Amino acid sequence: MRRFFLILVALAAIIVSPVLGQTKRPPKISSVPTLTIGQAFWFGAKVGAGFLLNDYQSKTYKDTYNFTSDPSYNVGIIFGYSGSPKYGVHTELYFQQMHRKLTEDPDADILPLTSEATYNHLVIPVLMQYKLAIDPRWKVFAQGGPRFGYWLGGNLDITSDELSEFFTSDMISYTIRPRPGDREGDDNTENVFVAKPNRLQYGLIFSVGTMFDVKEYQRIIADVRITWMHSNYGINQEGETLLAEYDENYEFRQHSLMFNLGYVFGYDPIYARKGKSTQKRKGKKKRTF
Secondary structure, three states: OHHHHHHHHHHHHHHHHHHHHHOOOOOOOOOOOHHHHOOEEEEEEEEEEEEEEEEEOOHHHHHHEEEEOOOEEEEEEEEEEEOOOOEEEEEEEEEEEEEEEEEEOOOOOOOOEEEEEEEEEEEEEEEEEEEEEEEOOEEEEEEEEEEEEEEEEEEEEEEEHHHHHOOOOOEEEEEEEOOOOOOOOOOOOOEEEOOEEOOEEEEEEEEEEEEEEEEOOEEEEEEEEEEEEOOOOEEOOOOOOOOOOOOOOOOEEEEEEEEEEEEEEEEOHHHHHHHHHHHHHHHHHHHHO
């Protein structure tokens, strides 16, 4: 093990020494991107998809129903800051749609039922990033930090034989409105108000990934991240039911495993200022002759 560690240190020294040597020479436009060795800001877009784990607090509820999830997706923008070759801050602002499907357990003594919900969120993660260079253009990284989300609302489709007694179909669609309200007093029966919602959703994110500089100031980022949520969607209100024997349960969290792909553009203010000062000096020299 000690010999293996020494070999790794020697290989790292061989890789890093040429990079350090390049920093002593003036940068060239055709050289390796200068953003890999200095401070830089990154801006771009991202998409992502993955799977969810529905974590209900009530054991009785979990024994009565079975839960599955369609793939979740997200789309948004990226902002990052590289303070050094190894450390940086990565933030995003994205829209995320999360799903949940509920069916009755065959062993439970209840009527057949299917409830499919879609929850929409606006999410901002703040992640501290550690990078390790494989070569001057290719890096791997690990990052982690808090996830802050705002629950925008969603949609709910319920299918049950009980509905055919009151409607022309055995399925009815609702719009979920996560704000305190009286469902019975609302004129629109297609709205479901969450009496005690947690609109601010908190969690923790940990991810690993890779980044590759395709051009100077342009980079592809890919990562796999685990999100462990802390907040339930809300607190159930006793006495309110959608059906005679069923009502939505909001005392649950949705953890996730997501794959994300982004494309960003960089800006190095120090390098930009150096370029401007060089141009000014050249102009002065021309005027002296």
